Amino acid sequence: MANYSSTLGAGDQVPAFEVLSPDEHSVPFVFNSPHSGRAYLSSFLQSSRLDTTQIRQSEDAFVDLLIKDVEHLGAPVLKANFPRAYIDVNREAYELDPKMFEGKLPKHINSRSLRVAGGLGTIARIVGERREIYHTRIPAEEGLDRIERVYKPYHNTLRGLLNNVQDKFGLAVLVDCHSMPSANSNKNHDPKADFVIGDRFGTSCSAWLSSCAVGLLQNMGYNVALNRPYAGGYITENYGRPERGIHALQVEINRALYMDEHAHQPHSGFHDLRKDLMEFLTALVEMVTETFTRETLAAE
Template identity: 25%
Template sequence: MTEASWLTVKRGDAPLLVSIPHTGTDLAGLEDGFVSPWLARRDTDWWIEYLYEFAANLGATVVRTAISRSVIDVNRDPSGASLYPGQATTELCPTTTFDGEAICKPGHEPDEAEVARRRAAYFEPYHAALEGEIARLRGLHPRIVVYDCHSIRSVIPRLFEGRLPLFNLGTNSGASADPELQDKVAALMAASGRPWVVNGRFKGGWITRRHGRPESGVHALQMELSCRGYMLEPEGKVEPANWPSRYDPDFAAPMRATLTNILETALAWASGRNS
């Protein structure tokens, strides 16, 4: 395992890489520039590292950053171009929450030079770590799966209508992974009996789009989970008194069981192809 103060890489030798880009709460010393630390951390992908802690036991390589997405979002196009043209989203270095509230104090919005500094300090090393581990695993296996882990609150009118399905699989509209793998994961989501969709509102962010290269033996999946599937998500507005709710392993167990089946199936698919 290699570990920096904000970047952790746990190496395995199986043809599976698990990326955890949005569980970080470290504001990198920039707390004074945010409206409040709680607001800056509100859109964190809460407890995903616990939900997927079984992945290392499967032999997967796990790459995770502790830096908050409010400092820099390593799942955005580094050029600043929107991944979802015409739809609301947040920036590479966000200035608003998912709900559209300002997170930066007036005058503390990151300028071009500050965005470049954060890219060099955090964004580029995270993707260099992914690229290095992908190259290492491809040296061991003809095909590998990159699985990018995410979660989001179930109801965010600015981003999507209604209530988001519990399981949201993205493959960049089929461009980042073999259709057979996509179908196998879709079958497991359907078998869970819980709401699911493939390439719906969340088709995959920069990690899926940048690193998914089926023609080169790298098959990338993004899984966006609705928080209500594994944690007690309040109805209505979230506030410091009720968000985030604590991680309850018993409550999360059914979703974790499905996710375990999904990663085991992805691993078996890659291993079977390798043979």
């Protein structure tokens, strides 16, 4: 696994990502936090026109800390340490904008995706309110190196975790955890959702599973939306194969519940939300492991 120097302190070495493993892997779940990394390479910061606060606007800030205790439920947690602005593993491997790079890219890149057009490809051009990241074009070799050193090992690890779970239990449930900015109000001026559950409009997991997730959170008093405006990204779409017994569910958390988005710091609601998330995820794990088999879920 690639290590790289971070800005956490002089000489610090941190892994690009980590797996928090339970003492006993006792439930058919894998939890994933791909966008909460906050270890910024000094070389990356030097290549950016943004300051250290601006560049953090694309983080799903502190989500890894909100869910870190779920390993005690008997499931592994895969967490990114690299920042989303450096490379985004919730994209195809080669969603790249040729205009960002100096040099030759492979012919198989996907330069026509809507995400690339919006500046949010595998290597993003912008963060936050359309702030440009880079001073100049990136050497193509550097961009491809990020994919080889970070993107591919991350997905190999996630795939391996899911395969191990399915081999052991005959069923695998991936919970892909994210956060969303509170400023995104919907067009109908309805109250902003506290959570958005995404199942790719019923294609990435059992309808029963997503319905349970929505119901549990609503019963806790939260305002919950399903698939709108976030139905799930590449990870949910790519790994969710309910007909094969692999279910992928995306959970988006409103940042206003737990952090000051301007100061980029947790606020007093952080601990209460962390407690509620554990209650929610504990109940979801119990409902799946105690009641449903692979065949039951796949038939939904």
